[in-house]
Amino acid sequence: MAPVFFLLPLLLGQILLCAAGDTINSSTPLSGAQKIVSKGNKFTLGFYTPPQGTNTSSNQGNYYIAIWYSNIPLQTTVWMANPDLPVADPTTAALTIGSDGNLVLLDQSKNRQVLWSTNISTSSNSTIAVLQDGGSLDLRDATNSSMVYWRSIDHPTNTWLPGGKLGLNKTTGVSQRLVPWTNTANPSPGLFSLELDPRGTTQYLIQWNDSITYWSSGPWNNNIFSLVPEMTSGYNYDFQFINNATESYFIYSMKDNSIISRFIIDVDGQIKQLTWVPASQSWILFWSQPRTQCEVYALCGAYGSCNLNALPFCNCIRGFSQKVQSDWDLQDYSSGCKRRVPLQCQTNSSSSQAQPDKFYTMANVRLPDNAQTAVAASSQDCQVACLNNCSCNAYTYNSSGCFVWHGDLINLQDQYSGNGGGTLFLRLAASELPGSKRSKAVIIGAVVGGVAAVLIVLSIVAYFLFQKYRRERTLRIPKTAGGTLIAFRYSDLQHVTNNFSERLGGGAFGSVFKGKLPDSTAIAVKRLDGVHQGEKQFRAEVSTIGTVQHVNLVRLLGFCSEGSRRLLVYEFMPKGSLDLQLFLGETTALSWATRYQIALGTARGLNYLHEKCRDCIIHCDVKPENILLDESFVPKVADFGLAKLLGRDFSRVLTTMRGTRGYLAPEWISGVAITAKADVFSYGMMLFELISGRRNSDHGEQHGSTFFPTFAASKLHEGDVRTLLDPKLNGDANADELTRACKVACWCIQDDESARPTTGQIVQILEGFLDVNMPPVPRSLRVLGESPDVINFFSDISSNQTSQTQNSTTSQTRSTTSGSSHLQSP
Known part of the structure; x- marks a missing residue:
């Protein structure tokens, strides 16, 4: 019997660790390493410490009661009870049912101090807490499961899950809002928040800071929020806004419960919709607002500046350095920057040496x-006005007058x-600027003069010697011949691009720079990010892509693979990308004939x-930015091989979708092939955008804030396709081509891929x-009701077609489509 008694403590520990199942009651509190798991094993609740917490002294040893996904390798929390009151030792803390029926977190090491409570009035003190498969911890009556007193999903922290309310209780005035973590290692509430307008x-x-609004959804118009036209109940989502006498809230649900999706407000101040893709074992960004990172108010803190073309986005301005470097390392820029050298007026120096x-x-x-405005008749007067006040840190002078900043x-x-831009004159200590130490320069100049001749x-x-080296180096760049790819050296590409000085653009794959080969051939050099293959594998993949040549595909001329550097060299396209011609205010609009040929x-x-x-090559990122135009506006598809090159990393780079659902097909989030x-x-x-000349989600009030598709x-x-044409064309378009293009666009965006x-x-x-x-209206657009049961792509070919053409076309059509029952014989 002795061995049995010896094992009892171990067995009891395992029972206590697992016996709770999905429930906490007054007799089974949760403490230490204990966890409860929802009945379907979708969510887990227990004590949690952020992954970076053990590496950060300010957060080391902090534990929080949290809920996270059970079956996602990357531990992802969706709710937290005590983000601003962590527990130092989970073995001395307990999540339990209190004497008044509330769910409470007690710290035994602090005389059973209540760190957190559901803080509600219940009709019974006989309650239990049950973790649901939807991710909600529900406090309900122990004998009547339909009596739910409190749900964690209705009290979100930084994550909004399907089925949870995000709104305002008009009776109590309590707002259900999202607040981000302070940084990636500290879940205490940050400066940003998303909530229904409290007014x-x-x-x-x-x-920002409960005071400055930097993004709005626009009011609900009984269909969508007016400034979020792309928000429709789509392939996998149902959205609903409830507004009655007692509460207003927004709620959404998933049509397919196997898809894991969530909304968060991130530490960077953006609201994001993320979807888990099992194939890549990663979260992909499906939607975000504001569209660009720099639209987030005060993201970079005091004296920090945001730059969309730099990583990280935030940097300190001239004369300043990070105030708390450890916070910046964790993507928390709120502490901002500090002066490196105090202003002369701040030092109270009366020395004649002080400048x-x-x-x-x-x-x-x-x-x-x-x-603040200041009285000044010129820029010089404005500068003097700023210098005369020690609290003045900058000024600007423009057509509206003099403005200063204290x-x-x-x-x-x-x-x-954009609007609100201009030239800022930043006040700095003289030593921070060139030429500020002229007196020293005079002394040093005497010494320098002695060796100047040498x-x-x-x-x-x-x-x-350099010119000779440069000529020899240039001659080592081979010429393109016979369609063979050139294996460039990195130093060669540095040379022909003038050290990557002329940037043509960039995106999630990397940046593109203009260059010129020795024979004056203009090239575009793409410097890739996120490619981790070995050199042999990369060269093999590039060689395969290099054999793909077509008049409507951008030609790959060569590549570079040295160490971790991966670059691709393409022919240069003088008219740039399609988005530049369509959206960025070109003085001459593309004619309809040109647009149709581009399509x-x-x-x-x-x-x-x-x-x-x-082998079939799937582009995976078709959009105007990836359609380039030559001198004659002939379109060429670019970046068509990057999906193959990037492999599993490709899902990561698809996360930069210009802040809208953009161009991704619905199956991207469903986890299917x-x-x-x-x-x-x-x-x-993209074809819709070619027709209208604007982003699908940027039509604003022109169409009653309706998503353009x-x-x-x-x-x-309705047969009124003329109203869809870009106003800049003044109605000048071939009616048959316009109708044809509109039908094709609508067929292409059908929810069911077999119908496309x-x-x-x-x-x-x-x-x-x-x-x-005539195509049916996709279910996701929800404009004209349900789609018909029978879907047919094509009717008879025009009577003027020859019988031979008809038979050939029919044969090709049937061989290339999936679902031949959708076709009619001509």
Whole structure:
């Protein structure tokens, strides 16, 4: 019997660790390493410490009661009870049912101090807490499960789950809002928040410090929020806004419960919708607002400036350095920056050696908030007005007058061209600027003068040696010939791009720079991010892509693979990308004939990738930014091989979708295998933009804040396609081509991928060889009711087609489509 008694403590410990199941009651508190798991094993509740907490002295040994996904390898919390009151030792703390029926967190080491409570009045003190498969911890009556007193899902922290309310209780005035973590290692509440407008309007606001609103959803118009036109109940989501006498709230649910999706407000101040993709074992960003990181108010703190073309986005301005470097390392920039050298007026120095403060010119910046006007007749007078007040840190002078800033400079942005931008003159200590120590320079100059002659001679010799080296180095760059890819050296590409100085653009894959080969051939060099293959594998993949050549595909000229550096060299496209021509205020709008040829050429390029290559190549990122135009506006699909190159990392780079659902097909979030029909969906969304000349989600009040594809589907069924045309064209378009393009676009964005045409069929339709039927309205657009049960792509080919053409087309159509029952014989 002795061995049995010896094992009893161990067995009892295992029972206590697991016996609670999904429930906490007065006799089974949760403490230490104990956990409860929802009945379907979807969520777990227990004591949690952030992954980076053990590496951060300020957060080391902090534990929190949290709920997280059970079956996701990357531990992801969805709710936290005590984010601002951590527990130092979970073995001395307990989550239990109190004597009044509330669920409470007690710290035994502090005389049973209550760190957190559900804090409600119950009709019974006989309650239990049950963890549900929807991620909610419910406090309910122990004998009547339908009597629920409190749900964690209705008291969110930084995450909004399906089924949870996000709104305002009009009776109690309590707001259900999202607040981010302070940083990636500290879950205490940060400065940002998302909530329903407390003033009573039906719009959601993202605020900084509960005072400054920097994003609004716009009011609810009984269908969508007016400033979020892309928000429709779609392939996997149902949204609902409830507004009655007692409460207003927004709620959503998943049509397919196997899909894991959540909304969060991140530490960077953006609201994001994330979906777990089992194939890549990662979260992908499906939607976010504000669209760009620098639209988040005061993201970079005092004297910090945001730059969309830099990583990280936040950096300190000239003369300043990070105030708390450890916070910046954890993506918390709220502490801002501090001066490196005090201003002369702050030192109270009367020494004759002290130089007066100077001003550093910051051109093309978003001017900081809280400017004050000053009386000045010129820029010089404005500068003097600032210098005469020691609290003045900057000034600007423009057509509206003189403006000065006292106190911290907040909400700056570099390389800014929007409203509220201009030139800022930043006040700095003289020693922070060049030429500030002229007196010392005079003394040093005497010494320098003594060796100047020697330096000049050496410089001349070095110059000629450099030129000789440069010529020899240039000659080592081989010429392109016979379609063979060139294996460039990294130093060669540095040379031909002038050390990557002329940036053409960039995105999630990396940045693109302009260069020129020795024979004056212009090239575009893409410096890739996120490619981790070995050199041999990378060269093999690039060689495969290099053999793919078509008039509507950007030609790959060469590559570079040295160490961790991966670069691709493409032919240069002088007209840039399609988005530049459509959206960024070109003085001359693309004609309809040009747009139609772009649509047709793009379809031909994609069709070559899908059906004419030895292996089907799925682009995975079709959008205007990836359609480049040559001197004659011939379209060429770019980046068509990056999905293959990036492999499993590709899901990560698809997370930068310009802040909208953009061009991703619904199957991307369902976890199913991606086929070429995903490209077809993206092509359809892009075709709508070609027609209208604007982003699908940027039509604002023009169409009653309706998502443009929704509006287009409605007008297509009404036979009024002229209203869909870009106003800049003044109605100048071929009516048959416009109708054909609208039908194709609507067919392409069908929810069911089997209902979408192939790219080969798209080419035939746009060429006029196939006459396409009126498409049903996709379920996700919810404009004209349910789709018909029978879906047919095509009706008879025009009577003027020859019998031979008809038979050939029919044969090709049937061989390339999935679901031949959707086709009618001509």
